[in-house]
Each structure stands twice: as structure tokens, then as C-alpha cells.
Amino acid sequence: MKIVVDAMGSDKRPAPDVQGAVDAANAYGVEIVLVGDEARVRAELARLPDVPARISVLHAAQEIEMREHPARAVKEKKDSSMVVGIEQVKRGAADAFVSMGNTGAALAASVLYLQRIPGVHRPALGVLFPTAQGPCLLIDVGANTDCKPEWLEQFAIMGESYVRAVLELPQPRVALLANGEEESKGNQAVQAAHALLKQRAQTTGLNFVGNVEGKDIPARLADVIVADGFVGNIALKTAEGISKMLNDLIRSEIKSSPLTAVGGALAMPAFNKVKKILDYTEYGGAPLLGVNGVVIIGHGRSNEVAVKNAIRVAKRSVESNILETIRRGVTPSA
Amino acid sequence: MKIVVDAMGSDKRPAPDVQGAVDAANAYGVEIVLVGDEARVRAELARLPDVPARISVLHAAQEIEMREHPARAVKEKKDSSMVVGIEQVKRGAADAFVSMGNTGAALAASVLYLQRIPGVHRPALGVLFPTAQGPCLLIDVGANTDCKPEWLEQFAIMGESYVRAVLELPQPRVALLANGEEESKGNQAVQAAHALLKQRAQTTGLNFVGNVEGKDIPARLADVIVADGFVGNIALKTAEGISKMLNDLIRSEIKSSPLTAVGGALAMPAFNKVKKILDYTEYGGAPLLGVNGVVIIGHGRSNEVAVKNAIRVAKRSVESNILETIRRGVTPSA
Numbered sequence: 001m002k003i004v005v006d007a008m009g010s011d012k013r014p015a016p017d018v019q020g021a022v023d024a025a026n027a028y029g030v031e032i033v034l035v036g037d038e039a040r041v042r043a044e045l046a047r048l049p050d051v052p053a054r055i056s057v058l059h060a061a062q063e064i065e066m067r068e069h070p071a072r073a074v075k076e077k078k079d080s081s082m083v084v085g086i087e088q089v090k091r092g093a094a095d096a097f098v099s100m101g102n103t104g105a106a107l108a109a110s111v112l113y114l115q116r117i118p119g120v121h122r123p124a125l126g127v128l129f130p131t132a133q134g135p136c137l138l139i140d141v142g143a144n145t146d147c148k149p150e151w152l153e154q155f156a157i158m159g160e161s162y163v164r165a166v167l168e169l170p171q172p173r174v175a176l177l178a179n180g181e182e183e184s185k186g187n188q189a190v191q192a193a194h195a196l197l198k199q200r201a202q203t204t205g206l207n208f209v210g211n212v213e214g215k216d217i218p219a220r221l222a223d224v225i226v227a228d229g230f231v232g233n234i235a236l237k238t239a240e241g242i243s244k245m246l247n248d249l250i251r252s253e254i255k256s257s258p259l260t261a262v263g264g265a266l267a268m269p270a271f272n273k274v275k276k277i278l279d280y281t282e283y284g285g286a287p288l289l290g291v292n293g294v295v296i297i298g299h300g301r302s303n304e305v306a307v308k309n310a311i312r313v314a315k316r317s318v319e320s321n322i323l324e325t326i327r328r329g330v331t332p333s334a
Numbered sequence: 335m336k337i338v339v340d341a342m343g344s345d346k347r348p349a350p351d352v353q354g355a356v357d358a359a360n361a362y363g364v365e366i367v368l369v370g371d372e373a374r375v376r377a378e379l380a381r382l383p384d385v386p387a388r389i390s391v392l393h394a395a396q397e398i399e400m401r402e403h404p405a406r407a408v409k410e411k412k413d414s415s416m417v418v419g420i421e422q423v424k425r426g427a428a429d430a431f432v433s434m435g436n437t438g439a440a441l442a443a444s445v446l447y448l449q450r451i452p453g454v455h456r457p458a459l460g461v462l463f464p465t466a467q468g469p470c471l472l473i474d475v476g477a478n479t480d481c482k483p484e485w486l487e488q489f490a491i492m493g494e495s496y497v498r499a500v501l502e503l504p505q506p507r508v509a510l511l512a513n514g515e516e517e518s519k520g521n522q523a524v525q526a527a528h529a530l531l532k533q534r535a536q537t538t539g540l541n542f543v544g545n546v547e548g549k550d551i552p553a554r555l556a557d558v559i560v561a562d563g564f565v566g567n568i569a570l571k572t573a574e575g576i577s578k579m580l581n582d583l584i585r586s587e588i589k590s591s592p593l594t595a596v597g598g599a600l601a602m603p604a605f606n607k608v609k610k611i612l613d614y615t616e617y618g619g620a621p622l623l624g625v626n627g628v629v630i631i632g633h634g635r636s637n638e639v640a641v642k643n644a645i646r647v648a649k650r651s652v653e654s655n656i657l658e659t660i661r662r663g664v665t666p667s668a
Contacts, residue, residue, distance in 0.1 A: 132583050142513055145521040179476055179567035187479040187564045214571030218579035230521040231565055233513035237548030238569045242576040245552035249466050249611060250584075253604035260604040266597025270587035277583060 003314050004088045006099035007036030007044075008063035008081040010307070011300045017100060018044040020307020025054045027308065030315050033094060035060050035085040060084040063101075066300055070104030074112060082106060086113045089293040096294035096314040098285070100302040106295065107143055107288060114293040117323060119330035121148070123290030124155045124229065125297070126162060127236060128283035133220040135283050137163050138177075140229035141236050143288070147228035149192035152176070156197055157329040158289040159224040160206065165320030166287075166313055167223070171207050175222035177231060178211035185211055189228065214238075243278070284309030287317065289326060294318050337648050338422045340433035341370030341378075342397035342415040344641070345634045351434060352378040354641020359388045361642065364649050367428060369394050369419040394418040397435075400634055404438030408446060416440060420447045423627040430628035430648035432619070434636040440629065441477055441622060448627040451657060453664035455482070457624030458489045458563065459631070460496060461570060462617035467554040469617050471497050472511075474563035475570050477622070481562035483526035486510070490531055491663040492623040493558040494540065499654030500621075500647055501557070505541050509556035511565060512545035519545055523562065548572075577612070618643030621651065623660065628652050 005021045007014040014036055021032045022045070031054045034041050038059035045051050062080040064073045074083060082105055088094040090113045099106050103125070111123060124140035139159040144151065156174050163172040176194055178186040183194060194211065201208040212221045214235055227235065254264035264271075276282075285298035285306065294317045298310045339355045341348040348370055355366045356379070365388045368375050372393035379385050396414040398407045408417060416439055422428040424447045433440050437459070445457060458474035473493040478485065490508050497506040510528055512520040517528060528545065535542040546555045548569055561569065588598035598605075610616075619632035619640065628651045632644045 132579055145513065177568060179479065179564050179571075187562075190564075213575075214568040214573070215575030215578070217572060218575040227568075228521075230513050230524075231568055234511060234548040234561075234565055234569055235572045237513075238551060238572045239548070239576045241547075241549030241552040242573045243580065244549070245466055246577065246580050246608070249608045250604065253607045254601055256604065256607075260601045263597045263600025263602070264604070267588055267594045267601055268597070270584065270590065270594040270598070273587045273590075274580070274583045278580075 001315060001318055002031040002033060002094045003096045003098060003311055004033045004035055004085040004094040005307070005311065006081045006085050006097070006101055007034040007041045008060070009100035009298070010302045011066070014040055014044050016302055016304045017307055019048065019304035021311065022048050022051055022055060023304060023308045024311035025052050026050060028312060028315055030054065030311065032056070032311070033058050033088065035088070036063065036081040037061070058084065058088070064105045066102050068102060068105065070102060070108045073102065073105050074108045082109050083113070086110055086293070086295070090114055095318045096296065098296045098298070098310045098314050100298040100300055100307060103142070103297050106297045110288055110291040110293065110295045114291040114295070116290055117292050117327050117330065119327065120290040121151045121154055123288055124158060125286050125288055126159055127286040129217060129236070129239070130278040130280060130283065131218045131220040132277060135167065136217065136220050136222060137224045138217065138232050138236060139224065139226055139289070141232040141286065142229045144228060145230040147189055149189050149196055152189060152193035152226055152228065153196040153200065154290070154330055156206070156208070156224065156226045158326050159226060161322055161325040161329055162287055162289055162317070163223050165322045165325065166316050169223055172223035173207050173209045174224040174226065175209050175212040177217070177225050177227040177235065178213065180213060181211050183210065193226070281306035282309060284313035287313070292323065294322065335649060335652055336365040336367060336428045337430045337432060337645055338367045338369055338419040338428040339641070339645065340415045340419050340431070340435055341368040341375045342394070343434035343632070344636045345400070348375055348378050350636055350638045351641055353382065353638035355645065356382050356385055356389060357638060357642045358645035359386050360384060362646060362649055364388065364645065366645070367392050367422065369422070370397065370415040371395070392418065392422070398439045400436050402436060402439065404436060404442045407436065407439050408442045416443050417447070420444055420627070420629070424448055429652045430630065432630045432632070432644045432648050434632040434634060434641060437476070437631050440631045444622055444625040444627065444629045448625040448629070450624055451626050451661050451664065453661065454624040455485045455488055457622055458492060459620050459622055460493055461620040463551060463570070463573070464612040464614055464617060465552045465554040466611060469501065470551065470554050470556060471558045472551065472566050472570060473558065473560055473623070475566040475620065476563045478562060479564040481523055483523050483530055486523060486527035486560055486562065487530040487534065488624070488664055490540070490542070490558065490560045492660050493560060495656055495659040495663055496621055496623055496651070497557050499656045499659065500650050503557055506557035507541050507543045508558040508560065509543050509546040511551070511559050511561040511569065512547065514547060515545050517544065527560070615640035616643060618647035621647070626657065628656065
């Protein structure tokens with residue numbers, strides 16, 4: 001198996017990207033192509049011990065910055081690490097593409113070069129949302145804003161395939177994100193998608209559990225939670241914001257007196273454990289589902305552990321033949 | 335000023351409702367009518383010292399339960415504390431209605447009996463969202479799911495009036511909740527509302543600051559954050575769920591070893607401080623804006639402090655003549 005890794009993806013590129021790729025090559029035995037500025041990538045590789053022969057470098061003269069307009073950047077920077085990397089997958093020279101770079105650009109380049117799996121209405125971006133009971137997949141978190149009910153239905157199918165493959169859950173619970181549990185809740189698109197998914201659950205093995213509310217995401221009342229990209233993005237970002245606010249508040253209040261500071265120091269292992277439980281780096285990035293290739297996009301803030309885990313997830317996606325599973329899922333049965 | 339308080343609203347009714355009403359009458363000098371089962375309300379009053387003469391009781395034989403279907407309950411239970419209380423406001427016998435009961439029923443009864451302020455497309459439910467920098471108003475959090483751009487524009491106007499009156503902010507920052515800060519972000523309704531609000535900011539004094547993301551709610555990048563009721567509800571519930579998950583996780587990890595337990599005990603004042611900063615009971619319930627009467631709806635879990643604060647907010651809303659402010663805001667200028 002050969003995985004292309006964007007060496008110019010993360011905010012601190014290329015160090016975490018290269019280090020994570022080397023660690024993944026050693027840990028998982030996959031071949032890795034690092035795509036990016038060859039001189040910088042080779043300089044980074046030269047610093048590392050244990051670089052296996054499975055690592056190769058493919059030069060790309062340009063890089064897409066985080067702040068660039070996605071579609072424009074993809075169109076104008078044909079020699080960027082993002083475009084060159086995705087082209088490798090398109091040509092069949094590699095099995096998957098992994099990048100910690102500009103999410104919108106990865107999305108645009110994937111749709112442009114890899115195109116959709118036949119039958120897919122719209123590709124969607126999923127994210128593994130960490131909870132105390134393990135991760136659940138929230139899909140879509142930003143690829144599509146106004147969604148038709150059939151698109152939401154397909155997000156459910158694609159998300160279910162992914163969770164089945166990557167989290168190895170045999171019968172994932174699939175739910176729609178709504179403003180109440182009752183079937184009558186939801187906006188018009190969600191209500192219509194509810195009917196489609198209920199129907200689908202009767203005709204296929206889909207384990208559709210109905211609607212869940214925002215508070216049910218961290219309570220992990222479902223393994224796959226479906227929303228349009230506008231709503232999913234707001235839920236995800238609100239969750240991130242609340243975690244940050246609570247973390248900052250607790251830290252600053254603990255520091256505010258000597259006694260609580262001592263208490264905080266003693267309680268530190270507990271805080272670290274909580275941090276570890278909710279650590280996004282464990283979950284290896286966000287899959288872009290529905291395009292004709294395995295694409296995993298990580299956070300710009302990713303460290304080498306996050307990069308390594310994204311590569312693990314890409315490998316698992318390829319092994320489980322997720323593209324074929326999605327293709328079958330979205331093909332209307334005869 | 336006379337405020338009607340639903341004595342049969344909270345989960346532990348009538349104790350917190352009655353106690354909160356008595357405390358508010360003493361603290362703010364308002365007349366209060368407690369509406370509910372007269373015998374139970376009088377029994378509760380008999381237990382309290384310092385019940386001022388400003389407190390009266392109005393009998394209502396029925397009560398609406400939390401789990402009842404809102405519209406049906408309002409239609410069928412004409413002698414419920416909710417309906418009888420709102421009718422007092424309708425008749426002009428009281429200035430405001432406060433309830434910790436079924437939100438949907440309060441909404442339905444308010445729209446049915448009080449009707450809309452002329453010019454208002456749809457009443458909306460706001461909620462003061464606690465952050466480290468003080469509360470911001472999220473509106474709508476569930477009254478309307480699929481919203482037209484003009485409705486969102488009015489939510490902004492109504493929310494701005496409320497925040498100006500109750501939080502006494504002279505120039506509240508008004509934002510749309512979206513999946514990115516850029517003007518090009520948002521679903522179709524939000525993009526269209528963005529154009530309307532931008533226009534409005536040019537012609538009136540509205541301080542429209544553009545789009546904010548989910549993470550910007552707890553960061554309080556705006557004082558009034560506008561969303562349709564589907565999205566606002568999901569953001570609010572996700573925030574509640576994340577707070578609960580983090581709280582539960584930290585507690586359980588701290589208890590997991592003797593050393594961290596000691597640390598946790600020493601750090602307790604810091605945790606309590608954080609809890610107090612984010613205490614929803616301080617903010618006095620959710621205003622229903624756009625109906626022709628002041629209606630404040632609190633959480634079923636409210637204690638007497640939350641009830642007292644909801645009455646304070648109702649008083650402040652009446653004093654500031656919020657209905658007239660909203661009426662003027664939604665009237666197209668000649």
C-alpha cells in the first residue's frame with residue numbers, strides 16, 4: 001500500500017508531517033510518498049534516525065497557505081503539494097492522500113481531480129468527535145451548507161461505512177442531529193431525511209436510531225451523527241469553543257490562589273487523563289467521503305502523532321475497501 | 335408594576351416558584367400574582383417568613399406538565415396556570431408573565447393569546463448564554479426551524495432591543511451565527527440575512543459585526559448572536575452537553591486516586607468560582623420576543639434564585655418598555 005502525505009500541510013510544516021510519516025511507515029509498514037519542497041523535506045528527513053526505504057519524496061514547488069481561497073488556490077497552484085499529491089491518487093500511483101493543510105483546498109482539489117464516486121450526490125467531511133465513551137462521527141462538518149434530504153441520507157450511508165471500517169463497529173447507530181428527539185422535530189430537510197432513513201432502515205440493515213440533540217453528541221447516543229455542513233460545523237465549533245472556555249477558566253481560577261494552585265498541581269494527573277481522553281490527535285483527522293479516492297484531512301495544528309494517526313486511518317480505510325462499500329451503499333438497489 | 339408568576343412551572347413546583355416570587359417581591363418592590371393551585375400555593379406561602387402584601391394568589395385548577403404536547407395542552411387546558419397567567423397579561427391586568435414550565439406551551443399560549451407585535455414575522459426565543467466575559471444573547475433557540483432571511487433580520491432587531499434593555503449595553507454587537515467569518519459563508523438564509531443586516535446597519539444605528547462561528551459564542555465576540563431556532567437549539571444543547579461531559583469527566587478522574595482527590599478538594603474553590611461564572615440561574619430565563627407582552631421562560635430545573643432573577647429580568651423588560659422598542663424596530667420606516 002502506498003500513501004501520499006502532504007509534507008507542506010501543517011502549520012509547522014514540514015517537521016510534524018515528515019516525522020509523522022516516518023513514524024507511520026515504521027509502525028504500519030506502509031509505503032509513503034512525501035510530497036512537497038524536496039530540499040526542505042530531505043533536510044527534515046536527514047535529521048531523523050530510522051528513516052525506512054519505504055519513504056520516498058516527490059517534489060512540488062508550490063504550497064497552499066491556510067488563508068488562501070480554496071477553489072482559487074487549487075486552480076492557480078497546479079504544482080502545489082496538495083494538487084500534486086491528489087493527482088498521484090487519481091492516476092492510481094497511490095492508494096490514499098493525507099494532508100494537514102487547508103481543508104477547503106483539499107476538498108476542492110479532491111472533488112476536481114478525483115471526482116465523485118458514481119451515485120454520490122455530494123462528498124461530505126466527517127470528523128471523529130471525542131467523547132468520554134469514545135469517538136463518534138459527525139458528518140458533514142462544512143463541505144455542504146444547504147442540503148437536500150437525499151444528500152443527508154447519503155451522508156448517513158457514507159458515515160456508517162466509515163465508522164464500520166475505521167472504528168470497527170459492526171452495527172453503528174446512525175442518527176440525525178435535530179432540535180429534539182421526536183420524529184416531528186427538525187427543519188424541513190431533516191424531517192424529510194428522517195423519513196428516507198426510516199425507510200432505508202426497513203429495507204437494509206441500517207441501524208437508524210432517529211433524532212439526537214446537541215447534548216447527545218458528547219453523550220454518544222449515536223456512532224454516526226448526520227447534519228448538513230452548516231449545522232455540523234456550528235456544533236463542532238461550539239463544542240471546541242466551550243472546551244476551550246472551560247479549560248481556560250479552570251486554569252485561571254486555579255492559579256488565582258496559592259491553595260487552589262497546590263490543589264491543581266496535585267490534581268494534574270486527572271486533568272491530563274481528561275485531556276488524553278478528549279485528544280483529537282488520537283483520531284487521525286477528518287475523512288472526506290464520497291470522492292473517488294481515500295482522502296484524510298487533519299487539523300493545521302496537528303503534531304506528528306496526529307499525522308501518524310491520520311496515516312493509520314487512511315491505511316485502515318484502504319484495507320477495508322471503503323470506496324467500494326460507499327459505492328455499493330449509494331447505488332440504488334435493482 | 336404587576337408581574338404574574340406561574341406557581342406550577344418548575345420541576346419542583348410550587349416551592350422554588352413561590353420562594354423566588356417572594357424573594358423578588360421583597361428585593362424589587364414589584365407586585366406579584368402567583369397563579370396556580372390556590373391551596374398548594376397558600377400552603378407554600380404559609381411556610382415562608384416575610385411574605386409581603388404585594389403577593390397575591392390567583393387560582394388555576396390545571397397545570398401543564400413538561401411532557402405534554404405544547405399546542406394541544408394549551409388548547410385543552412384553558413384553566414392551567416400557564417393559560418390563566420398569560421390571559422392576565424392579555425387583559426392588561428398584569429405587565430409580564432414568568433414561568434419555569436413547558437417552553438413550547440408558553441410559546442404556544444403566548445402566540446395564541448398575546449399575539450404578535452404588529453410587524454413581527456415570527457416571535458423568537460432568546461437565551462442568555464453564560465461566558466467568561468459575561469452573557470450574550472443567542473436568538474432563536476427553538477421557536478422557529480426553517481427561517482426566512484427577514485425573520486432572522488427581525489431576530490437581530492428584537493435581540494438587540496432586549497440586550498440593550500436588560501444587559502444595559504448601549505451599543506450591542508450583533509452577529510449572525512455561521513460556518514465561517516467571511517461574508518461568503520453561511521447557508522442561503524444566513525447569506526441573505528447578512529445582506530439585509532448590512533443594509534440595516536447603514537441606515538440605522540445597528541452595530542452589525544458580521545458572521546461569528548460556534549467557537550465565538552463562548553468567546554463572546556458578539557452580544558447578540560442570531561440563528562434560526564433549529565441551529566440555535568443545536569448550538570445551545572451542544573454547549574450544555576460539552577459542559578456536562580467535561581464536568582463529569584473531571585469529577586470522575588479526580589476521584590480516581592487519593593492524591594488527585596486531595597488536589598481536587600483543595601482546588602474546589604476554583605471549581606466553584608467557574609461554576610458561578612457560568613451559572614445560568616444568574617441570568618433569569620429566556621425571553622420570548624415578538625409577542626405583545628413581556629414573557630420570560632425559565633428552565634424546569636430552576637431553583638428560587640433562577641425564579642427571582644427571571645422576575646428581575648421581567649421587571650427590567652417592562653421598565654425599559656421593550657415592547658415599544660421592538661414595535662418601533664420592526665416597523666418599516668416611512
